[in-house]
Amino acid sequence: MNLVLLREEDFTAPGRARLTGRRQRHVLEVHRAEVGDELVVGLLGGSVGRGRVTSLEDGLHLEVVLDQPPPPKLPLTLVLALPRPKVLNRTLAAATSLGVASIYLVNAWKVEKSYWKSPRLSEENLLEQRILGLEQARDTVLPALHLRRLLRPFAEEELAGIVQGTTALLAHPGVPGPCPRDAGGPVVLVIGPEGGFIPAEVELLSRSGCRPVNLGERILRVETAVAALTGRLF
Amino acid sequence: MNLVLLREEDFTAPGRARLTGRRQRHVLEVHRAEVGDELVVGLLGGSVGRGRVTSLEDGLHLEVVLDQPPPPKLPLTLVLALPRPKVLNRTLAAATSLGVASIYLVNAWKVEKSYWKSPRLSEENLLEQRILGLEQARDTVLPALHLRRLLRPFAEEELAGIVQGTTALLAHPGVPGPCPRDAGGPVVLVIGPEGGFIPAEVELLSRSGCRPVNLGERILRVETAVAALTGRLF
Incomplete structure (x- = not known):
């Protein structure tokens, strides 16, 4: 947690916030914060700044100044075939930390039906994983x-x-064109499931304007591929 | 497991191998292999090819042809401050799958001493995580x-x-120079611990020839940073 992400409801008065639960524990146990210490904080959907610990009684109390914009997003929209549940969590957090602006989770022939029934697709978990990514990267905007x-x-x-x-x-093994580098503008990047898109899906996505490009011989896990492609494109 | 990695001791005769344990279970349960099916196989440290399932009795028996070279490594040496144990596993597997040629795990002021005592630093685990990365990327060379x-x-x-x-x-937040892209030759990349290298360490590493470069405002987890930088540099 490189930034303590505050929500409107954490504020007890203008410039004063109170943390409980996971964030309080993390700040006490990992940051080992004491009264007087300063932490990097941000408001969910808002600015970044600093919070000075004023009291540890009945919650962790902070005096907060929010005066910096969050880091800009990358003009990148990811379209991901829904990954396996445990991979989904890591991928959402990693993509968020990298600054991806928008994510679509889509079906594909090789996405197992059970993945769509996973509790990790609950709104609560989808929010939590993105929050972890924001806290990692000192961002505030989901x-x-x-x-x-x-x-x-x-x-x-x-x-x-x-x-x-x-x-x-459309990242797809076996096609001739390599993935471009340094796109210099907005990008939509489509990544298939483990085992890849089937030919009919590649054709469908190509007709919708996505150019199949290859990523070399190596097959990467989706969260590794997302990071490697983001590094290459921006 | 996109490639079944064989070792010399799996061979019962030239061109004939027998799998047991984790690999046998994976091939049966995930690949749902039956007699006659072909799998992508490779020999640890050797060539890649195909294995045809000839029998499922007393182990999984394969008729093996190894006739392709493994994918080339990237000319990339990673020097990583030893990450937290659970992050170490993911980072080793990811770096291996990306084709990193060589990895040094080093100490730093902000590496907790307990990390060096983790069972994940056993030779067995360090080998297993790299093997998982090879199996992911269809590589054979550790x-x-x-x-x-x-x-x-x-x-x-x-x-x-x-x-x-x-x-x-030397990837280091806050320095002015951005990380180059498309290095076009061999690279040594040094990545610090959570919390970064301290100034004396940055100076020490700079004197040894490493140029501090910054990666933008966002702080990334080490396995995400490794993948993003690899994508950028190669």
Whole structure:
């Protein structure tokens, strides 16, 4: 936790916040904060600044000044075939920490149906994983997150609009074109499931404006691929 | 497991191997392999090819042809301040899957002493995590792995030799120079602990030939940073 993320409801008065629960424990046990210490804080969806610990009685009390903008987002929209539940958590946190602006989780032939029933798809967990990513990267602004359980209508009706004015890429092993570097503008990046998109899906996504590009011989885990491609493109 | 990694001792005769344990279970339960199916296989430290399942009795028997070279390594040496044990596992597997050629795990002021006593530093675990990375990326060649429990002698006596003829970079927040992209040759990349290197360490590593470069405002987890920087540099 490189930034303590505050919510409106943490404020007891203007410039005064009170932490309890996970954040209080983390600040006490990991940061070993004492009265008078300063922490990097931010307001969810708002500015970044500093919080001075004023009291540890009945919660952790902070005097807060928020005077800096959060880091800018990357103009990157990720379209991910829904990963396995335990991979999903890590991928959401990593993508958020990297500054991805928007994430679509979509279905694909090789996404197991059970993944869509995982408790990790609860709104609460999807929020928590992105919050962990924000706290890691000292950001305050959640990436937008959309779930699309049907690939075809998403690709045919929605994706064409999303890709407009962007470099739209479909990471796919075995195609000839390499992934470009330093895109210099907004990018939509589509990444398939373990085992890849099937040919009909590649065709569908290509028709919606995504250019298949290859990432070399190595097959990477989705969270590794997201980070490597983000580093390459921005 | 995108490649079943064989060892010399798995071979019962030339071109014939027998799997038991974790790999047998994985091939049966995840790949749902049956007699006649073909799997991508490779020999640890050797070639890649295909294995046809010939029998499931008393182990999983394969008829093996190894006729392809493994994917080339990246000319990248990572020098990592020893991460927290649970982060270490993921980082080793991710770095291996990306094709890192060589990894040094080193001490730093902000590396907790207890990390050096973790069972995850056993030779067995360090091997297993790299094997998982090879199986992920369809590689067969382990990255070299070195543990250096004293930073100063490593930096003063060994690092200067390692960086010779390379682009040597020290990822460090707050310095002015951005990380280059597309290095076009061998790179040594030094990444600090959570909380960063202290100024004396930055100076020590700089004297040994590593140029401090910054990675933007965002603080990334080490495995995310490794992947993003690798994507940027190669």
